[in-house]
Amino acid sequence: MGQSTKSKILISVAVAGLTLAGCASTTQPASTSTSTGSASTVTPSSSAQYLVQNVGDRVFFQTDQSNLDGSARATLRNQAQWLSQNSSVNLIIEGHADERGTREYNLALGARRANAVRDFLISEGVNGSRLQTISYGKERPVSLCSEEACWSKNRRSVATIR
């Protein structure tokens, strides 16, 4: 809990830095490169922001499925490699479902998805002790419309830094 709060603070500092850089660039173009440079230095490769932007924090699933397609496996190979380069990072893998299922089943399905991701990362050489799982079932959608366009974004597994 404490660590994830800290990483959120880091993100907001970095975003604030970028915003300042943006403002500065409109009045003082010469300073843009240095401002941007300083912003990126507060985004270490072990950060949550780096995971989201450079590695990929989530993979998606077909309805009722927990198997990983080519795109998901590619993302997870990136994650495995990134984990090997950042040995201090431990992950919580969240499993989620869309709203088109019953509550209990979706809790179990989310667990199945999170564990499919965990198993794949382990098969790519990540130590299982670094990977916790949690299922949120259909309780935490990110896309809110009641259409497939949103449901496909909610059938997901998301890695967050523990």
Next chain:
Amino acid sequence: MNAEFSVSLSRRLQVMVLVLLLMPSVALAALKIDITQGNVEPLPIAVLDFAGDGTVGQDLAGVIVADLERSGLFRPVDREAFIERNIGVNVRPRFGDWRVINALALVTGRAVQHSDGRLLVEFRLWDVVAEEQMAGLQFFTTPKNWRRIGHLVADAIYERLTGETGYFDTRIVYVSESGAKNNRIKRLAIMDHDGFAQSELTRGNALALTPRFSPTAQEITYLSYYRNKPRVYLLNIETGQQEVVGDFPGMTFAPRFSPDGQKIIMSLERNGNSNIYTMDLRTRETRRLTSSLAIDTAPCYAPDGSQVVFESDRMGSQQLYVMEADGSNVQRISYGEGRYATPVWSPRGDLIAFTKTLNGRFLIGVMKTDGSGERILTEGYHNEGPAWSPNGRVIAFFREGRGADQGPTLWTVDVTGYNERPISTPGWASDPAWSPLIR
């Protein structure tokens, strides 16, 4: 006054009930609602404001009328049509005045403050055509308890006229939802079956799901995400004390009590695989009932405790299965089109209610315990989570709205499929569970 007895109510209140002497003479009335039919013609009943001090007599009549009307089995006669008014509980009504406004049954009563401070409520139920008293009871209780007395009176009327156990003096526990759809706050809340007497049981700092009553209605078992660890908890409604159920290495969810209240049956998830377990609340002994590589969840005991119905996708999609209480002799019972989930055994033992998914729609239905005789009670974009009234007559469920700014609401429907109605709640509401009738 030979039939004096006490009613233990789940809120640590005692109500003393006395049977009023029949007046003028004991007779077997013929008035009865035949509820074996699907769509019952509601019985016209007149409920006079109870005589007595202040407004409580009028308030009591209001609760009784609302309960009876809501059941779909009664049609309260508009009080504006009443000819005879203000008659005491010990006065024989002028039955002609009630026949002429087409009332077949009449309720009269009295509510007064007793010398010891308690509220005394008396009522009589009359058969207008036969000109006979059908029931009469007297209640003593604390004044703040008046609303429950209204429900008890309505139950007595319902029972006398239908021959079935009532369900008005009951409560519903549910999940109260607030906030945006992607960051919903979910608290346990409890209310009377009619949506009154709302109160929250958890604070909303941890996601709370699927509350279920213990057989005594004193405790709730539910899923809490306390400290981000989804686990089954026990919550004592009286004391507010909570404890986690067991020390399991993974997520525990979908809990229910055994009919004797001794055990919790639930799913345990390990490495993505969910199986059904029980835990004895006294010995803490756990027992594994299923060992599949599938999702086995939503277990529910038969009312006699001998069998368990649950859902599993062991054959590819969610279907319903029945097994012995020790986990042996697993039989699939659902063979219709579509998927079946959230099975709940009726308190009478003869039916299983379920959520069915078919062609992208969510339906609530019932089937016999061998899977035959399936009937759909309601259908739409998303209906889920049936819960039986304690007399097995009504099913509560939730209906999810479609779209980003929508949320779930609570509904009831008769087991016949008729009389669908919303339950009014202060906010979004899901996962209803009906309390047993405590007598």
